[in-house]
Each structure stands twice: as structure tokens, then as C-alpha cells.
Amino acid sequence: MSFSEVTLELLEGFGYTCLLFAVTWVLAVPLGVVFCRLSLSKSKVLTKVMQVFIWVIRGTPLMLQIIVVFYVPGLLFNAPSTSRMIAAIAALVINYAVYFSEIFRAGYQSVSKSQTEAAEVLGLTRWQIFTQVILLQVIKKTIPPMSNETISLVKDTALARVIAINEVLMAAQTIVSTYAIIWVLFYAGVFYLILNGVLSILLKSLEKKLSFFEA
Amino acid sequence: MAFLEISHLTKSFGGKKVLDGIDITLEEGKTLCLIGNSGSGKTTLLRILDFLEKKDGGVITLDGKTLSGNEKLAASEIAERRKNFGLVFQSYNLFPQYTVLENILLPLKIQLKREIKEETRILPWRERGQAFQREYASKLREKEAVVEGILGKMNLLAKKGSYPYSLSGGEAQRTAIVRALALQPKILCFDEPTSALDPRLKSEIAETILALKKGGTTMIVVTHEMAFALKVADAVIYMEDGKEIESGDASILLHPKTQELKDFLSGEAE
Numbered sequence: 001m002s003f004s005e006v007t008l009e010l011l012e013g014f015g016y017t018c019l020l021f022a023v024t025w026v027l028a029v030p031l032g033v034v035f036c037r038l039s040l041s042k043s044k045v046l047t048k049v050m051q052v053f054i055w056v057i058r059g060t061p062l063m064l065q066i067i068v069v070f071y072v073p074g075l076l077f078n079a080p081s082t083s084r085m086i087a088a089i090a091a092l093v094i095n096y097a098v099y100f101s102e103i104f105r106a107g108y109q110s111v112s113k114s115q116t117e118a119a120e121v122l123g124l125t126r127w128q129i130f131t132q133v134i135l136l137q138v139i140k141k142t143i144p145p146m147s148n149e150t151i152s153l154v155k156d157t158a159l160a161r162v163i164a165i166n167e168v169l170m171a172a173q174t175i176v177s178t179y180a181i182i183w184v185l186f187y188a189g190v191f192y193l194i195l196n197g198v199l200s201i202l203l204k205s206l207e208k209k210l211s212f213f214e215a
Numbered sequence: 216m217a218f219l220e221i222s223h224l225t226k227s228f229g230g231k232k233v234l235d236g237i238d239i240t241l242e243e244g245k246t247l248c249l250i251g252n253s254g255s256g257k258t259t260l261l262r263i264l265d266f267l268e269k270k271d272g273g274v275i276t277l278d279g280k281t282l283s284g285n286e287k288l289a290a291s292e293i294a295e296r297r298k299n300f301g302l303v304f305q306s307y308n309l310f311p312q313y314t315v316l317e318n319i320l321l322p323l324k325i326q327l328k329r330e331i332k333e334e335t336r337i338l339p340w341r342e343r344g345q346a347f348q349r350e351y352a353s354k355l356r357e358k359e360a361v362v363e364g365i366l367g368k369m370n371l372l373a374k375k376g377s378y379p380y381s382l383s384g385g386e387a388q389r390t391a392i393v394r395a396l397a398l399q400p401k402i403l404c405f406d407e408p409t410s411a412l413d414p415r416l417k418s419e420i421a422e423t424i425l426a427l428k429k430g431g432t433t434m435i436v437v438t439h440e441m442a443f444a445l446k447v448a449d450a451v452i453y454m455e456d457g458k459e460i461e462s463g464d465a466s467i468l469l470h471p472k473t474q475e476l477k478d479f480l481s482g483e484a485e
Contacts, residue, residue, distance in 0.1 A: 118308035121265050121301070122322035122398065123294055132321065136312045213311045214380035 001179045006187065013171030014191045019085075020157040020167060021195070024092040025150065031093060032100030039105050057098040063159045066091040070163045088160040092153070099149050107142040108134070140210045147203040151196050168192070216279055218243040218433065219402060224273035226259055226457075233259050235457040237273070241402075241450065246424075246434040248444040248465075251454035252479065257437040259457075261404045264435070265302045266293045277401060301395030305407040307387040309379040309394075315386075316362065316375040319394045323358050326398065327351060358397075365393050369423065385416035389423055396432075403427070405436040409443060421446060441468055441480065453479065 039050040057065070070087035111134050119129040161170035172188035175181060217240035226234040233256045241247050249257040262268040264275065266283075275283040282296050309318050331350045335343050366372045369389045379387055388408060395403060408424065409417040421443045427434065428447055438444050444451060448465040453476045461473045471477045 112308075114304060114306060114308045115310065117267055118304060118310075120267065121297065122394070123298060124322065124325060125290075125294070128325060133310050140312075213378045 001175060001181060006175060006181070006184055009171050009175060010168055010184070010188055010191060013166055013168035013188075014195075016085075016160075016165055016167040017154070017157050017169075017191070018195065020088060020092065020160055020165070021154050023089050024096055024153060024157075027089070027093045028096035028100055028153075031097035032104055035097055035101030036104040036108065039101060040108065054098050054102065057095055058102075062091065062095050062156055063162050065095055066159055066162055069094075084160075084163050084165050087163060088165055092156065092160075095156075096149065096153055100146070103142050103145045103149065104138065106145075107138040110141055111137045136210070140207075140213075143203060143207045143210065147200065147207075150199055150203065154192060154196050154199065216276070217241060218245075218278060220274075220276040221260075222274050222276075224260070224263065224275070225271045226256070226263060226268065227271055233457045234263070234270070237454075237457070237459055239452065239459075241433065241435070243278075243433050244431045245449040246428050246436060246447050247450045247452065248448035249435065249437045249452050249454060250439070250441070250444060250468075250479070251460075254456075255454040256457040257454055258406050261302060261406050261435065261437060264300045264402075264404060266297045267302075298398065299401045301398060301400035301403045303388070303391050303395050303403070303405045303408055305410055307379070307384075307391045307411075309382075309387055309390055311379050314376050314378055315366070315371060315382070315390050316359075318379070318390060319362050319366075319397050320355075320359065322394070323362070323397055324355065327354055327358065362393070362397055365396065368426075369393055383416065384412045385419040388412065388416075388420050392420075392423060392427075396427075402433045402435060405434065405438075407437050407439060409438065409440055417443070444468060455479075 035050065035054075038046055039054070041047055041050075066088055069091040070084065115133055115137070116129055119133045124132065157167055158169040160167050161173075164170075166174075168188050168191050172184045175184045219239070219241040221237060221239040224234050224237040224239075225232070233254075235256075237256070237260065239247070249260065251257055259268060263270045263283075270283065274281060277299055282299060288296070309315075310321065313321060328351065331347055331354065335346045335350065338346055363372060363375065366375055369392070371386060371389055371393065374382060374386055374390075377386075379390070382390065388411075392403075392408075405424065409420050412420060417440065421440075424434070424436065424443075424447055434447075436444070436447065445465050445468055448468075450462065451465055451467055452462040453460045453467070453471075453473075455475055461467055461471060461476045467476065468480065471480055
């Protein structure tokens with residue numbers, strides 16, 4: 001198999017990798033905010049439910065979650081089988097939303113309560129306090145841990161191969177097992193390095209942009 | 216009737232009484248200093264005045280109007296009544312993402328938007344947007360000029376574009392004072408305004424508060440600095456375990472009557 005043929009195969013797989021990553025990230029961030037809000041709820045029942053939910057999601061392998069989302073609805077409820085892509089994205093979104101929510105919660109709680117009180121005394125409403133005082137400080141504080149999770153997400157998309165999604169690693173593995181070419185594995189690694197390199201640069205520049213103030 | 220009257224103010228945290236029937240009167244333009252050991256209830260009192268804590272009982276009357284009785288208040292009502300008291304925190308609590316000028320203008324802008332929105336409500340909706348923009352821009356310019364004037368008086372004009380992290384403790388505290396003053400509260404409260412500062416900056420803030428006193432600002436100051444209290448206080452209340460132990464004019468700091476105040480002052484002098 002020639003280099004250009006391998007490249008084309010891997011590029012097709014890389015398309016799936018990028019799709020899995022982008023859709024997951026875009027959906028997991030807002031869902032993470034919702035989970036964070038529920039975790040910080042005044043209702044003790046709700047916070048307990050969230051604690052158990054977070055414990056389950058963080059305490060079990062992502063691969064297991066992908067398998068469960070793909071197979072369980074069909075086996076238990078006789079539902080029509082979920083599309084492989086949708087199942088993988090759903091599992092990734094739930095898993096990453098939980099991790100993101102914990103980052104947001106830590107960031108929110110670390111923005112001093114006194115900032116909120118100062119804003120209250122100055123006559124700001126709760127919404128104004130959140131949007132104009134707290135939010136930017138939380139974003140600044142959460143960029144470094146969010147960068148780590150974002151890079152982990154890129155790598156975790158490879159787990160989608162467990163339900164036969166032909167992402168870049170599966171595409172490489174298929175070539176290796178069919179044509180016994182070892183270098184394809186390293187070549188597949190380059191695709192991850194490029195995507196993570198671009199994301200690192202973007203996140204670093206965002207971090208730098210927000211370095212105009214110390215939170 | 217005094218400008219500010221607080222009667223039988225009580226507050227408990229988890230069964231522990233932190234304010235136990237406090238009575239205070241304060242005349243307009245005067246400065247009251249609250250002194251006492253940590254945990255005596257001074258800060259809680261300021262927080263109740265600023266609606267950051269709910270009191271358990273008592274009545275607060277300002278300028279002849281009951282500000283806080285025993286009724287439940289809606290959030291909008293609390294926001295309205297809160298305007299009467301400015302609060303300068305011990306740790307400044309400036310917003311780090313805003314410059315000195317932006318920190319001061321943020322609440323003013325919000326207040327201005329609210330007022331103009333209310334004023335332009337009578338106009339046909341097509342004209343509202345433009346009228347709002349026009350009015351807002353012109354009034355904001357006026358506010359900015361006033362704020363810059365105050366910054367000038369406070370020696371902060373050169374720092375108006377600086378972020379809080381780059382300010383000295385004194386500059387940060389003076390910014391916090393201007394921010395509170397700009398909203399024109401009827402009473403300005405200070406929670407240990409000098410305790411986080413070194414001696415040179417302490418005297419800088421003391422001078423600022425003294426200047427406000429000369430300008431006729433009504434103030435309540437929680438402090439541990441007796442020399443500072445002697446300078447600025449028209450009235451002093453010594454508190455212990457949520458109770459008012461001794462009160463009077465500033466001379467009680469020199470000639471205390473109760474043993475508790477004598478012990479407190481001798482402890483402070485050591």
C-alpha cells in the first residue's frame with residue numbers, strides 16, 4: 001500500500017476523529033454547565049443525585065459507557081439500534097460533561113464569595129453578577145484544566161473503535177493487520193499530534209489573552 | 216429623630232448570639248466607630264445594614280423611614296434599600312478584570328441603564344432605542360467626569376487605567392472607597408479599612424476617611440486602630456459578645472468607664 005493510499009485512508013478516519021471531538025466538545029461544555037448548576041443546587045436531593053451520577057460516570061471506563069449506550073437500549077427495550085456515531089457521541093458527551101462540570105464547579109467555588117457580595121452591595125442583580133463579575137474569572141481559572149481535558153478528549157475518541165467506528169486509529173490498525181505495515185501506526189499518531197498541537201496553541205493564546213488580569 | 220436608628224438588633228448563628236439587642240443612633244454627617252475584639256459582632260452589624268445577612272429581630276430606621284423591620288422583603292426591595300448603605304470591605308474586593316475606572320463605573324453604568332430605561336418607557340417603542348443610546352452616552356460622560364474628579368482628589372487619576380493586581384493596598388482601598396462613594400449612599404460603612412495595610416498606607420487611608428468626614432459624609436467604621444478612631448469618631452461603641460458594653464464620644468477611648476473597655480484598650484496598647 002503506497003504512502004498516498006495510506007494517507008487517504010487515515011484522512012478519512014481522521015474526519016471521524018475530528019467529528020467525534022468537535023461535536024462532543026460543543027455539546028459537553030453547555031451540558032457541563034447544566035451539571036455544574038445542578039451540583040451546586042440548594043436541593044439536597046438534587047446534589048446527592050448528582051454526586052452518585054458523577055461517581056458512576058467517573059468511576060467506570062469510558063469504553064464500557066460507549067458499549068452500554070450502543071447495546072443496552074436495543075437489548076433491554078427492543079429499541080431500534082442506535083447509530084454507531086450517535087452512540088459514541090452520546091457516551092463521550094455525558095462522560096466529558098461530567099468532567100467539565102467538576103472543573104466548572106471548582107472554578108466557580110474558587111471565585112471568592114466576597115466578589116459576589118461586593119457586587120450585591122453595588123446593586124448588581126444575580127444575573128449581572130454572574131455575567132459581568134464572575135464568568136470571566138471562572139473562565140480564566142478553568143482554561144488550564146479545560147485544556148488538559150480537551151486534549152484527553154481528542155485521544156479518547158479512539159475508544160469509539162470499540163463499536164466499530166472507523167476513526168483514525170482503527171483505520172491504521174486495519175491497514176497494519178491487512179498489509180503488515182508498522183509505520184502506519186506512527187503515522188496515525190502524527191494526526192493526533194497535529195490536532196492536539198493546534199488545540200494547544202489555541203488554548204494557550206486564549207490563556208494569554210486573559211492574562212491581562214490576575215484572578 | 217436621629218438620622219439612623221437601630222433598635223434591639225439581634226442575630227444568631229447556629230444558636231450563638233452574635234448581636235444581642237444592639238441600639239444605635241447616628242446623626243447625619245457624623246462618624247461612628249465600632250470597636251471590639253474579633254467575634255464581637257461588629258462586622259455582622261455592617262453586613263446586616265447592607266442586607267448581606269438577615270437579622271433575627273430589631274428595627275432599622277434611616278432618615279425617618281423604616282428600612283428594615285421584621286417583614287420579608289422581595290429581592291428588588293432589598294436592592295432598593297441597600298442603596299442607602301455603601302460598604303468598603305477589609306480586602307477591597309475590587310473586580311480583577313476591570314481597571315480602576317471600570318470598577319467604579321460598572322455599578323454606575325448599571326444604575327444609569329436602569330434609570331434611563333425607566334425614563335424612556337413612556338416613548339413610543341420605535342424611538343426608545345435611539346433615545347436610550349443618546350441619553351445613556353451623554354449621562355455616562357457626565358458620570359465619568361464626576362468620577363475622574365473624585366479620582367483626582369484621591370490621587371488616583373494616574374491609576375485609572377490600571378488593573379487591581381498592580382495597585383498598592385492603599386490605592387486599592389481608595390479605589391474601593393471611590394466605588395462605594397460614587398453611588399452616593401446615605402451612609403458609608405467601612406469594615407476594618409486599615410487592617411490589611413502597612414503603617415504608611417494606614418495613615419493614607421486614615422487621611423482619606425478624615426477628608427470624607429470633613430466633607431460631611433455619614434460613616435460607620437469598624438476598626439481596631441484606636442489612634443485612627445480617636446481622629447475620626449464623633450461617637451464610639453465598644454462591643455463584646457454581641458452586646459454594647461460602653462458608648463459615648465471619642466473621649467471614652469481616653470477615659471473608659473467600664474472594666475471591659477479598659478481591658479480591651481490596654482490589650483490594644485500592648
